[in-house]
Amino acid sequence: MPRPLLFSSSIHEMILSADSRDFQACIGRPPGAGLPAKAVVLITRAGDREADELSLRLAARNVPVVRFDSDRVGRASFQWDVPSGVCTFDGSSFIPSVCWVRSFYRSSIAATGDAAADAYVTDNWAALVAALTEDPRTDTVNADADMSRPGVLAQLAAAVRAGLRVPASIVTTDLADGARSLPGDGDVVVKTLGDHFVEVVPGRLVAVLPRRVARPDLADRPLEPAPVLVQEFIASTRELRIYGVADQLVAFEVAKASPESPWTEPDSVAIREAPVPAHLRRPLRALMSRLRLDVGAFDVLETLDGPVFLEVNPTGDWLTFESRAGVTTVTDAVVDLLAGRYANPRTAS
Structure with a gap:
């Protein structure tokens, strides 16, 4: 294999x-x-x-x-x-x-x-x-979500219905053929369809990180042993991580050298809190509603042609972003959410 x-x-x-x-x-x-x-x-x-x-x-x-x-x-x-x-x-x-x-x-x-x-x-x-x-x-x-739900394909489909642009994507085991099926001739990004970590030995996690690859480099690749997601690489003016907590949205601007930099070179990643763009407020709230998310971490690219949705993580970690930016905005919002639901739980009748 x-x-x-x-x-x-x-x-x-x-x-x-x-x-x-x-x-x-x-x-x-x-x-x-x-x-x-x-x-x-x-x-x-x-x-x-x-x-x-x-x-x-x-x-x-x-x-x-x-x-x-x-x-x-x-x-x-x-x-x-x-x-x-x-x-x-x-x-x-x-x-x-x-x-x-x-x-x-x-x-x-x-x-x-x-x-x-x-x-x-x-x-x-x-x-x-x-x-x-x-x-x-x-x-x-997040009643309908966990670490693997909603899956990335369901996220992309819901994002389109919410009015967001998404990268051209294909699921394949043939990387070369999959890349040829995408528009253009630029680089592609290869991502896992499943969890971002593999844990064979409890407590020891191997990261399965997205990779940006030039299409010619895939020409001689053998078939992948499992399907992966291949997407067109999107040139962006900036990357945003936007946390949705109930009706609140909190944004951070992220500057990094490569998709895997937050894991492989965390000190090289620059993070600052930023205003949530007005044109993203309605579609992100609509997406949270469609996916029935109370909490979610959205990755969005800003491009010359408008925003592009990449994915949403229902368990998205936020302390690293807060510590780099010197704020506690997301923690405050999540504490308010849990304390409020504890005081007035929403349960089935």
Whole structure:
């Protein structure tokens, strides 16, 4: 089997610890209201810095936070009394009031080496997550989204319906033929259709980064072992990362040398907060509505011919952008969203 193009350059790896730095898990949760108290449940993994920050900020508002970390779930007992809705996890009893699935990676759940047993364990934890978020008594943030949903193709289609331009795209295992199918003769960008990281060993993530490639360089490539997304390269005047949180939009201007620079050369990436262009407000809000997103991180290119939508990440990390720009705008908006939903949850009747 040929090595995939996205694995043929230098590999970027991340090592994530399974040790919790969650403020409320380490220090204690505020009492909340009632016994057992309702809680915001963040379904993620221990290395989620945004979840750590939210736990601290929500504690200041007397909002209890419980973490279901995929790389820690096997360390404590869990029980859910379904009729009453009361859960007991890691020694605490609570009622899930608001749930948000962020970075719950099945691949980070501790494995034993027994393939069948490991698959059974991951399937059952994933089924529990689905059951918690589908419970009509629970208010779920980004109810129709997780790390892989909506997929990039659904995003592109929805963006077009919302009035946004998108790159010419094709899904293929034949990179040369796929590139020939796209308009023009300029470079193309090759992207994964799936997650941006592969985690074979729990806690050790290999980044699957987009690559800009000249079309002639694809002429002799063998067939890819799995389909990828090939898009026309779009020349831009600037790149924007725009966070949508409920009805708020927060934009950052990003200057980088290549698509993979934020991972391979993070110190070379310049970030500053910027006004949200007026012509993007309506279509981005329309796209959030179409995709039923409460929170999303949009990547948009500004070009001489108008904006071009690239993708939206429903769990988009934002602390790096805030720290570089010296603001807390996105964190403030997300804390307001979760605290508001905790106080007045939107649940099925």
